[in-house]
Amino acid sequence: MCPPVHFGVLYEINPWMHKEVVVDRDRAHEQWKGLVATLRGAGAEVVVAEPDPAVPDMVFTANAGIVNCRADAPHQFVPAHFRFPERQPETEIFARWFAGQGFTVDRLPVALAHEGAGDALPFRGSLLSGYRFRSDLPATAELARLTGAAVRAVELVDERLYHIDLTFCPLDDRRAMAAPMGWDRYGRTVVEALVPEPLWLTDDEALAFSANSVVVGSTVVMATTPPRVGRQLEAWGFDVVTCDVSEFLKAGGGCRCLTLALDVSLGGPPRSPARPPEPSGVTTG
Amino acid sequence: MEVVETFGVEGHIVDSLILAKVLDLILEAGADYRMVDVQIGRTSTDPSRAVFEVTAADDDALVRLAEQLQVHGANPLTSGDAVLAAADLDGVLPAGFYSTTNLATEVRVAGRWATVANPEMDCGLVVSGEDPPTVRTVPMHRVRSGDQVVIGGTGVRVRAPEVPRGVSVFEFMDSEVSSEKPKGLAVRTVADRVRAARHDGARVLAVCGPAVVHTGGGPAVARMVREGWIQVLFAGNGFATHDIESNVLGTSLGVSVVEGAPTEGGHSNHLRVVNEVRRHGSIADAVAAGWITGGVMYECVRAEVPFLLGGSIRDDGPLPDVVTDVVAAADRMRELIDGVGVALMAATTLHAIATGNILPAAVETFCIDINPAVVTKLADRGSHQAHGIVTDVGLFVHQLATELEER
Numbered sequence: 208m209c210p211p212v213h214f215g216v217l218y219e220i221n222p223w224m225h226k227e228v229v230v231d232r233d234r235a236h237e238q239w240k241g242l243v244a245t246l247r248g249a250g251a252e253v254v255v256a257e258p259d260p261a262v263p264d265m266v267f268t269a270n271a272g273i274v275n276c277r278a279d280a281p282h283q284f285v286p287a288h289f290r291f292p293e294r295q296p297e298t299e300i301f302a303r304w305f306a307g308q309g310f311t312v313d314r315l316p317v318a319l320a321h322e323g324a325g326d327a328l329p330f331r332g333s334l335l336s337g338y339r340f341r342s343d344l345p346a347t348a349e350l351a352r353l354t355g356a357a358v359r360a361v362e363l364v365d366e367r368l369y370h371i372d373l374t375f376c377p378l379d380d381r382r383a384m385a386a387p388m389g390w391d392r393y394g395r396t397v398v399e400a401l402v403p404e405p406l407w408l409t410d411d412e413a414l415a416f417s418a419n420s421v422v423v424g425s426t427v428v429m430a431t432t433p434p435r436v437g438r439q440l441e442a443w444g445f446d447v448v449t450c451d452v453s454e455f456l457k458a459g460g461g462c463r464c465l466t467l468a469l470d471v472s473l474g475g476p477p478r479s480p481a482r483p484p485e486p487s488g489v490t491t492g
Numbered sequence: 493m494e495v496v497e498t499f500g501v502e503g504h505i506v507d508s509l510i511l512a513k514v515l516d517l518i519l520e521a522g523a524d525y526r527m528v529d530v531q532i533g534r535t536s537t538d539p540s541r542a543v544f545e546v547t548a549a550d551d552d553a554l555v556r557l558a559e560q561l562q563v564h565g566a567n568p569l570t571s572g573d574a575v576l577a578a579a580d581l582d583g584v585l586p587a588g589f590y591s592t593t594n595l596a597t598e599v600r601v602a603g604r605w606a607t608v609a610n611p612e613m614d615c616g617l618v619v620s621g622e623d624p625p626t627v628r629t630v631p632m633h634r635v636r637s638g639d640q641v642v643i644g645g646t647g648v649r650v651r652a653p654e655v656p657r658g659v660s661v662f663e664f665m666d667s668e669v670s671s672e673k674p675k676g677l678a679v680r681t682v683a684d685r686v687r688a689a690r691h692d693g694a695r696v697l698a699v700c701g702p703a704v705v706h707t708g709g710g711p712a713v714a715r716m717v718r719e720g721w722i723q724v725l726f727a728g729n730g731f732a733t734h735d736i737e738s739n740v741l742g743t744s745l746g747v748s749v750v751e752g753a754p755t756e757g758g759h760s761n762h763l764r765v766v767n768e769v770r771r772h773g774s775i776a777d778a779v780a781a782g783w784i785t786g787g788v789m790y791e792c793v794r795a796e797v798p799f800l801l802g803g804s805i806r807d808d809g810p811l812p813d814v815v816t817d818v819v820a821a822a823d824r825m826r827e828l829i830d831g832v833g834v835a836l837m838a839a840t841t842l843h844a845i846a847t848g849n850i851l852p853a854a855v856e857t858f859c860i861d862i863n864p865a866v867v868t869k870l871a872d873r874g875s876h877q878a879h880g881i882v883t884d885v886g887l888f889v890h891q892l893a894t895e896l897e898e899r
Contacts, residue, residue, distance in 0.1 A: 333507075333536075344510065344565035348503030348539055357536040360508040362564070393509040 208243060208466055211235045211266045212258040216458050220291045222367050223459030235454035239266070242428070242465060245450050249426035254469065256304050262297050267460045268467040269372060270294070270325040271301040273334075274310075275354050275473045284310040285353055287323035290341045313353045321346035325370040325464065329356070329471055330377040330401060337363045337371030337389075356473035359401060361394030367414060372463050376418040378427065382406065382443060384420070384436070386413030406439050419461030430461040494547055495554045495598075495605060496651070498528065501566040502541045506532060511542050514566045521557045523548040543569065551604060574599045574647030576619055576640045583633045585616040590642040592617060592629050593650055594853040594874060600647035601625040611852035612826070613874045617642040631826075633819055678881050679888065682858050683895040685834050686721055689856075694833025695723035697855075699847045700788070701840025702730035703862075705744045707886025709838070710735055710788055712893035717791040721896050724828050725792055725799040726847055727840075729766075729807035729814045732775065732789050732799075737765045739787035766809035774812050800824050802843065826850055834858070837878070839885040841866050848875030860888050 215230045243253050258265055275283040284305035289295045302312050315321055326342040327334045327350065334356045338344040340363055347358040361371070365388055368374045374389030375398070386408040387395045398405065408417050412433045421428040425445050429436075432449045440447050452462055505511040518525045529543040546561075548554035558568060577586040592615045597608040601619055606627045608617060615629035619640045627642075635641065642648060686696050704713060716722045734744045742748055746758025755761070772778035779793040792799050802825070803816035815821040825847065835851060837844040837859045844859060848870050851857065857878040859867045867880030881888065 339563065344563065345503070347508075348565070351504060351537060351539060355537055357507065358504050360504065360510060362513070391513070393513045397507070397509055 208239075208253055209256045209258050209265050209268050211239050211455075213260045213263050214266045214455075214458075215263050217263050218291075218293050220293060221369050221459040223456065225457075228457050230454055230457055238450075238452050238454055239465065242450050242452060242462060245428055245448055246421060246423055246466070249423035249428065249446075249448070251423045256301070259296070259300050262294065262300065264294050264458065264460075265297055265300065266455070267325070267458075267464040268301075269464045270323045270370075271297065271467050272305070272323040273327055273350060273354060273473075274305075274324065274467065274469055274471045275356075276469060277472045281311045282309065283313055283354065285313050285315060285323075285350065287325075288315055288317070288320045288346070289322060290320045315346055315349050315353075319343045319346040319349060321350065322370060324467055324471075325372050327358070328371055328375055328377055329473060330375075330383060331380060332357065333401065334358045334473065335371060335375055335398070335401065336360045337374070339363045340366060340369040354473045359397050361397050362391045363389055363394075364391050365389050369459070370464075373416065373419050373461075374413065376420050376422065376463070378406075378422055378440075378443070378445065384408055384418050386410075386418050388413055406436065408436065409433075412436055416456065416461035419463040421462045421466050428462050430456060493607065494549060495551050496545055496547050496649070497554055497558065497605075498543060498545050498569045499558075499561060499566045500541065500543045500569045501561075501564070503539050503565060504533075504536075505542060505565070506540050507536065510564055511540075514561055514564050515544070517560055517564070518546055518557065521548070521553070521560070523553065523557055572647055573601060573603065574617075574619070575643045577643045579635045579637055579639045579641055582637050583635060585632055585635055586641050586643060588643045589616045590645060590648055591615075594851065594877075595650040596852070596854060597627075597629075597648065597650045599627045599642060600649075601627070605649075610826075610830075611854070612850050614849065617648070631822070634823070675881070675883050675888070676891075678883075679891045679895050682836070682881070683892055685856055685858075686836075686892075686896065689833040690721065692833060693831075695831045696721060697724040697726065697829065697832045697835040697847070698722045699726045699835065699837040699840055699843050700731045701727070701838065701843065701885075702734045702745070703839035704885055704889060705731065705734040705738055705749070706747070707839070707884060708749055709886040709889040710738055710744075710749070712886075712889040713838075714786065714788045714791045715893045716889075716896065717788060717795055717797055719897070720795070721893075722836075723797055724832060725788070725797060726802065726825060726828075726843055727799065728802055728804060728843055729810040731840075732801050732811055732813070733762045733766055733809070735787045735789050736769065736775070736778075736784055737762045739784060739790065740765055740768075763808055766811055769811050770809065776813075798828055800828055802846065804842070822846065822850065829855075836860065837870075838889060841869065844870055845873055845875075848873060848878065851875065853877045860885050 214235055216224050270287050272284050272286040286298045286302040306312050320343050322341040327336040336347045336358050338360050344360055347360045351358045368389035374386040376384040382404045383402045385398050385405045388410045416430045417436050427440055427445045428448045428450050430452050432447055437447050524547045526545045528545055531541045533540045579586055594611050594613040597611055598605040606625050608627045610629050612629040615631050617627055618630045619625055619627050689696050738744045738749045741761045743755050743758050743761050746761050747754050769778050775789050776793045778784045779790055784790045801814040802821040803814045835855050835857045839861055859878045860881045864882050870878045
């Protein structure tokens, strides 16, 4: 995670962001500390990255990149390539940070955008990856090559749900929260085939950032908890904790956006290095 | 005009339904696709790859669709723009020039496909202008220093000829030149194609050898010219000479076209005819003077149907209208084939092949000859579109003219 020292809504790159809305930075910091405490209370270990004043959205570490910590291979980090120039400096900041932590840093071709774990969630041995608004579809083929994971790509169709982590939340090996409003009909079919026991979110529940939750063991940490969702999660045996992150919702980010899971292990044998970057605009895959 | 582009898409396109979506998008856009290659990954982590050909209504529709498909990772596989080199000498193509076929051809210039205006085999391709660029086939001798000539096959694509509209009797005659076919059916089909061409505003080209006159077919061809079924005529010195001979002296190569018997002193008839036309200055002048009063050449002059008489080394005379410079003759033929939709090649080997060499494959070509080898020769020289009809040409043109008049 990364503390919101420099956080603010300084530009508008999603429909939630409005520059005239002022972020209460003290309150944001309190909320962030509250989330850290909640996660630690649920049993998570939290590692903190140094914030950089140039990038206010660095607080949303979910978009830093893809983490792959397999037991039988060097820990791997694939830094994100951001769609918007405002966030592009984060790539090198996180690449340096992960290299400093002993990770092998593998890179996507420069011409392809992919916004990290915000657009790629591991579930049942696959990476479910969103594309269109922030990530390019051909990047998913490169991700598969780099990580050895089977990637299933779904097209995001609602600008308010601009990352896959606003539409999908893996809960355990069989269950996940899923917001069909975020995908086209092909994406819905893909998710239906992938998830044995989905908790389908209504549009209102999805737009309340329900899918942007953090799961630590059997604890689900949510920005808001719609009653129906809370009941179903509890019926499945999860502890639901609501954690106020309203200052961050002003920038279109919920609990999950503020975290990057480090205990991710993507399946499959290690792959050969990526092909050299293609010329700009020309992509395969 | 329909345009075709090859696309590729790669990744986990099967599990993600990306391939299904891409193909659906193509159909929803009113375009069509043909799978060229699909490689499915062996395991769930192996990427799959699909290559498919998209046919869209026009360039704009294809560009719009390509933009849509690109979002889903499907990209054109075009190798790039055509490579151009300037000709450094008049009449000489740059080394490595792309040698044309007679098929519909397109050349990629500045990211867009330009259709070759005048497909012709065994030529170079010259690109000129910019917005939009034009591409023309240019025979070697017409290339000028500085012309931008296409080099190699990159950025060039050709399209197989389209099947003629409607069911054709020639669908079952296509592969073989056979004498064992019902001729009445063939005549009716050719008549239908000629009629359809006239209806569509396309022109009909007749290429005639002297045997048309020898076998008594002259009056039928003359009738077809007079009634507007034939708009261009290619022939040689022999055909024109015997056509005039038969109308002025009643013989063809000295043989009476009515009685079929040699006439006294007839062996020199054609020379006397050539000689008199030379005295008049041209066939048109001889018609104007009232010396020629009928026949194919007469009807051409009267109906202002353009004709080209190509010379050869064995010609007697020749007639003053004969173009004896064969390079100039071929160039004149190139001018005259503009707008031709149907070509009838009747009892001529050399003129049929010469014409076949400059005709686009899209021109429906019928080759009528008593000798099957003529059609074979034509096809062997690249005019694969030619349909062969093995029969006596005199009977055939007579039936054809009758068929055209009847309906």
